[in-house]
Amino acid sequence: MTKYIGKSVKRLEDKRFITGQGKYTDDIKLNNMAYAYILRSPYANAKVNSIDTDAAKAMDGVAAVFTGADVPESIAGVPCGWQVNFKNGDTMKEPPHPLMVRTKVRHVGDAIAIVIADSKAIAKDASELINVDYDILDAVTDPKAAAQPGAPLVHEDVPNNICFDWEIGNPKDEVEAALASAAHVTELEFVNQRVVPNAIEPRSAIGEYDTAYDRYTLHTSTQNPHLTRLLLCAFVLGLPEHKVRVVGPDVGGGFGSKIFHYTEEALVVYFSKIVGRPIKWTAERSESFLTDAHGRDHVSHAKMGFDADGKMVALQAYTYANMGAYLSTFAPAVPTYLHGTLFQGLYTTPKINVDVTATFTHTNAVDAYRGAGRPEATYLIERLIDLAALEMNMDPAELRMKNFIPAFDGVEKEGYVTQVALQYDSGNYEPVLNRALEMIGYEDFRAKQAAQNNGKLLGIGFSTYIEACGIAPSAVVGALGARAGLFESAQVTVQPTGKVSVYTGSHSHGQGHETTFAQVVADKLGIDIGDIEIIHGDSDRVAFGMGTYGSRSLAVGGSAIVKSIDKVLEKGAKIAAHLLEASPDDLNYEDGKWTVKGTDKSVGFGDVSLTSYVPHNYPEGLEPGLDFSSFYDPTNFTYPFGAHVAIVEIDKETGKVELKRFIAVDDVGNVINPMIVDGQIHGGLAQGIGQALHEGTVYDETGQLINGTYMDYCMPRADDLPSFEIDRTVTPCPHNPLGVKGAGEAGCIGSTPAVVNAVIDALWKAGHKVKDIQMPMTSERVWNAMNAG
Amino acid sequence: MIPNTFEYKRAGSVEEAIGMLGGDAQILGGGHSLIPALKLRLNAPGALVDISKITSLQSINDNEKSITVGAGVTHAAIASDAVLAEHCPMMGQAACEIGDIQVRNMGTIGGSIAHADPAADWPAVLLATDANVIIQSSGGKRTVDIDQFFKGFYETALEEGEIITSISIPKTAFNRHSTYVKFKQPASRFALVGCAAAVEMDGGIVKSARIGLTGVAESAYRPMSVESALTGKPLNAETIDAAVQNVTEGVSVMSDHYASEKYRTHLAHVFVKRALKNLI
Amino acid sequence: MANKISITVNGKMHTAEVEARTLLVDFIREHLSLTGTHIGCDTSSCGACTIHMDGKAIKSCTVLAVQADGSELTTVEGLSKNGELHPMQEGFREEHGLQCGFCTPGMMMAATDLLKRNPSPSEHEIREALEGNFCRCTGYHNIVKSIQYAAGKMNGATA
Incomplete structure (x- = not known):
């Protein structure tokens, strides 16, 4: 139905x-x-x-x-x-x-x-x-420099500007031992630069x-x-x-900010x-x-070890995370519980340690920006694995396939327990990469790359990511330091005429909740979508809510709505049973009416709702009205994943990178409205690609943001991007009633490393064996990389 | 974003506009250089004299030996002008590269060159055209050779009380064989490097060449060494490569977070080459 | 000092006294309460304030209200006629060309201007024509499709 x-x-x-x-x-x-x-x-x-x-x-x-x-x-x-x-x-x-x-x-x-x-x-x-x-x-703006002795202090009572240090995963000595015995270790020092959310x-x-x-x-x-x-x-x-x-x-638009x-x-x-x-x-x-709170701003150093077969044996990451001058609402969570916990990626790496030092600097606050911690984790892992493939002369897709966690649905085969405190809900990783390879025509790509002869270097970059969404089980986040619960609430008010007002604590600022939520309600109640209104964003109308971020609205807010609808239908069945002189257990609810099984006796949703408000002929002891509130607190995060591939061309003379194609195959669980999910992916891709190629703050030594206007900070425009090629697989979430995982951040999480990897691949294949180009990969930075040494 | 207060005066003719100038009055053309500066309060004139309704400044006239482009002609009008497309294709090419369509619909060529942004497109193009700038004041009209017009960083030969009325583009063989190429600063889309090149060929040999470069130095300029190195030679990859060696000779190359001095210098070479190769 | 201006907006003449420094976008939003035209930046970059002045797309944040005296303006509120959506509005809805909706009015005004000049633009031409308009939500993918939809519909109507 x-x-x-x-x-x-x-x-x-x-x-x-x-x-x-x-x-x-x-x-x-x-x-x-x-x-x-x-x-x-x-x-x-x-x-x-x-x-x-x-x-x-x-x-x-x-x-x-x-x-x-x-x-x-x-x-x-x-x-x-x-x-x-x-x-x-x-x-x-x-x-x-x-x-x-x-x-x-x-x-x-x-x-x-x-x-x-x-x-x-x-x-x-x-x-x-x-x-x-x-x-x-004097001022300090760099998160690593801020922690060095003698750096100017942001707060006199915070020594070395260190807000906290933190680690997660296996003991460091175990990770170091695994790295020491690895056949190959790929090591990278890099900056995940600060970006500005820039809601319009x-x-x-x-x-x-x-x-x-x-x-x-x-x-x-x-x-x-x-x-x-x-x-x-x-x-x-x-x-x-x-x-x-x-x-x-x-x-x-919000994007976190x-x-x-x-x-x-x-x-x-x-x-x-x-x-x-x-x-x-x-x-x-x-x-x-x-x-507006900024995003990212990590300075990292990481090592990834492989055995002789290319199986990952260990990952060690050290990160300095910039908090800015003051702690914004969720700032400490971003480089820790939304970042360190994602270092398993899609791989079976047995030893992982993540070490984070958060510092204050004389800059605006940094907090969650689309993806929030997960893009930074993904960037680190996916840069390292692509670089390792180049260093070991292996195919980057094959290297990933070799290391993927085997499929599990979270029902028949239980969720995957990571080395970094999470249990993935369900996952099936090979199909997303296989589908992406098929869409690219990967079989022919390398020959085409070798034959390229137009003054431009051709490169391909991969990124296979996982994220933790549907934020979040309150007890879990409470144990991790959250000072709030992260459930969601929903009230479903059936009006006497059978029209339905839904009050949700989620907040739509582009995500299309007024449509997606109404689709869910319409199908669950078997009524016309025009008979439903989704109400959000007003504390006088909606009793309580936790809002929209962390790709949580449908997985958490939508589940709360489903709970209230279940209550409506349960009570409605009692009223219907009374009207039909049957037992509630003998009724079916379909197409907006309750029918006595095996008969044509039925009563419609509107008749039941009217009866509930005009309870003359009514079940004894039952309250009038048809109006239910629910709170839904998830039992786990959700774990969307996907494979992103970028194909770039680089002008050999200028270093200018042109993104020729971008392929994204994502798995966000069940999909309520494919058009809206695709739109979410598109927008995320543009922001992730923007970070790779265009965006990034520039501070001078006095702490001035010298590109604080659109004349200086490059926002991706329509002609900077190609049309995207996207597809998806569906691995339902096993622990929420809709089986959905969330789609708001996926595009932004997977895309950034794919683009950087593509540029590195292009250079490497042309004989410029550079390990890193600082994002945003401006023409000058790429040109420098091509002309270094 | 709100400018400081100022008085607004609308002029119906050039003469009226000249009469309204004086004190700390400034001219308002299309406003697309001035109004952004007013909004940021980087500029706070006491009065603005709006010349955008003076129709005599808004036409492109096809004369016997030149094309006169009124100072109030918009970039969009230049981009779609058939006479310029025939006699000086780099004008239309450059016009299309300025800002975006909304900006091109309002911004004017006169306003742009009076502002003399070191990364604007028109200065490079007009240097290559060998244009004359026609200027009027209460003392009458005067003509300034384009080579004498741009004086430095946001600085021109315009004096107080003067208004640019038109730009005269000579109908020459080199202007008919001209091109504009640009490498954009990705955020502002101003030129990191913009190169206009106009070459007159005679029997396969360069008879004369004029090149204008913008975005590179504090003011647009002509790389004379390139022009002279090409003259008398055939135009091909070898002669071009040889000629562009000293594109930034004698100028101080700018540097910013999009292009260091070294990279900008490199881009200047690349784009002069690309412009010239377009003309082979 | 107050300046008297008369401007026709969406077919209706408005006469008002404004300060010389009043930006056209503020006049439209504050004096006329036509809040569909938005302000997204300080630097004439984002295009959220795009309207048509005398038939051409302009950025109303970079024009003084006094400069528009005597002009005819069309804002997003004037796009639909007689309660019927303009094909561009229809295209944006059909192809999911908007998410938060903030850039949308300016985007549609820029796009309708494009189709006036070029009724059958290629994807490349559409993307180039949008260089004066930022969208942070859609990645432009569906905006391009929306404009193609509108072009198809308008060409069909005139064919």
Whole structure:
């Protein structure tokens, strides 16, 4: 009975977007609203001696100017939601992240003052009249350099800028011993550079205080309104949670950067009561570059050992991870539990150790960005294996096949227990790579590569990845340091007429939940998809939620919906049985009606729902109404996987890399809407390819981000990319009711190393045996690699 | 992003515009060099004199010995102009490479050369065309040879109170045989290196050559050594390779995170070669 | 100092007094409350603010409202006529050319401008024509298909 599931149903939410009626935070105008501009530090590390706001306050149209001194000491700042301990058991260093600085700025963009005025123009004009006296200090931006003796300190009470150190896997001596006896060891030092998420909608927040009800409302561009409300109320402003409404209206992309609770959200809420007006703040793009949490930024050193047959025997990785100047909401989780736990990859490597040192630097915070830790792990593993194939003169596809974990479905054959604390749910890895090889025409590729004669080098790169999605079992993440649960909630309200309102704690900001979730509900209830509305993003309408990130919405949020539907159908069956004068056990539910088995006696869903609200002829003792809430806490992560292949050409004269083809075969478990899943893959690919070829922050020695605009930071455009060639296999998730695994991050996780590997392959085959080219692989870097030595 | 305050004056004619200049007034053409700077508050004039509605600045005129391109002609209009395509193909080729279609629909050739961005496309092309820049002020009109127009980093021969009214492109054999090639800075799509080349051939021999390079130095320039090395020789791979040896002679090559001095120098060689090879 | 301007937007004339520095995009969003036109950057790069001015695609973040005095503008809100979706809007829905929807209005305005100039563009031509518009969600794959859909539909209609 799948009228909708598995079909490419066109998106129900599209109409408002294609007609210009989407409602993003900055589109909202409230009565008597004031506009905020935040004056930010132009220095990465400086002592603030004084801030003179008198002239700004005196400007016509300025309602108020506040600095850090106007924020009570009791408001320490925005909190971190994940605790990682040092290897010796000490708690990580967790210096406060104040809403605005009081005495010291720690990165370019740190907030100095907020100007609140009648228009954004006046607010900005007034900000230019604020005089700040700074003592400029030395800065450090590199995560490894920050940990060296003598590096400038970000926080005086954090020695060597080390936030924590951490390791996972087998004991180091065992790994080292395995490497020592390996027939071949591939070793690589590299940087997984910092990238900027760059959702096209800049962050925006409107704080409003209603004196009549003593209630606050925050509209904000967020991926999880309820978590923002919890943090804002319980950990920042000390407000009663039932007196605060947080709305995440239409949100123009997030990619992780809008998960976190940001200082600006607290500022507009706090000062809206003091000023007595709603306050809107919207980031300019250059502010987004300086203050949206960034991604990646690892400096790593790794060794992968093989026996004489090419079987992996050990993997050791050391990583310095940049936290930025302050800990963002989930920052400590990213290089640890979302990274170190992924080093098994798809392979049977028996000895693995991952060692991570997280440091503070004079830079903007780093936190989860599409993939979050998993791309960094995948990058390291997949770069090493492709390089090993080149070094050992083996075929990179064959080398992978040789090392794949054998297939397991998680039912007949139990999940695979890794060396790094996870148990994979289900996996079947050879078919994705085989399918990709078939799509490329790999049999002919090497001959074509050797014969290439157009002034360009041809290269092919592989990446076979796994990720942990469907985040996450609360008890597990709690044990790992999460200060929140990671379940999801769903309320299914069947209206008397049989129309269905579904309230989900997931938040859609491009993922198409309003369609995919409705497909699930429509099929489960056997009703028309037009009779369903999916409601999300408003803490006053949705009782609770944990939001959207970590490819979790369908696997966790969708499962919560299924639970509520099961409850609806169970109660509905009792009502139907009463109406049909039968036992619930004798009923079948199909096509929107309950039928007495073996008869044509039936009653429809709408009749049952109406009866539940007009309970005149009704089962004794049964409550009226047809409305159920559920919370779903998964029992495990989900583990999507796939094979990505890049084919590149390199201009020998300029070093310019052109991506000719990109093939992705992914397995994300069952698929509800293939069109939407394909779209998620496409978008992830573009971001992963962007990191390989185009994107990356550049800081100067004083801590200035020197490519903090779109004129300097290269965002992939339509003509930088080919059309993608994608396909999938289906290995259902054995532990959630929909069998789905999640598709939001896959493209971004697998693609980056494939592209870099392709460039290395092209160079290697042309006799330039370089091991690494720093991403983004700009033309100059590739040209240098071709012309080195 | 909001500029500082300024006064706005719309001119109906060049004469009116000249009368409105003075003080800290600046000219607003298509606005695609100026408005971005105003938004970032890198530039804060007291007044803007909008010349974008002066129709006399917006035409391309086909004269007997030259083509006059009004200062207010947009990049898009140049890209699709048939007369220029015939007499000076590098103009249209370069126009297509500027920014994006939205930018080309607003940005003007006069605004671009007045701004004199060291990575803009027009300066290289106009140097290769041997154009004249027609300038007007309250004192009358004057003509500046393009070789005297670009003075340095965002610096031109324009003086206060002057307005560029048109650019005159000579109808020459070398302009008819011309090309523009560009290696883009990947983010801004300005030129990391842009090369315009125009070569007059006579019986298989280069009679004259003009080459303009942008993106390389603080200002667009002509690599004279290349032009002279080619003159009197056949145009082929060997003569070109030999001629381009000193493309960056006498200039200070720029460096940034997309192209170091060394790499940019290399690109300059490659793109002068590619431009010339297009003309074989 | 206030400047009086008259601008026709989606067929309707608006007269207003604005500061000289008011950007056209702010005029459209704040004064006219047509919030389908978006602001995504500071540097005329992202194209989210793309509209048509006198029939041509422009970036409304890089034009002053006073410059548009006397002009005719079309914004995304003016794309559909008589309640019927424009073929471009239909194409974006049919081919899943949008995810978060933020770049979409600008993307569609740039694309309709392309089809005016070139009714049957190749994939390469479509990708080149979109160089002034960023999308962070779709990888452009389905945007290209959406525009091809619209081109097919519009050519079919005129054939």
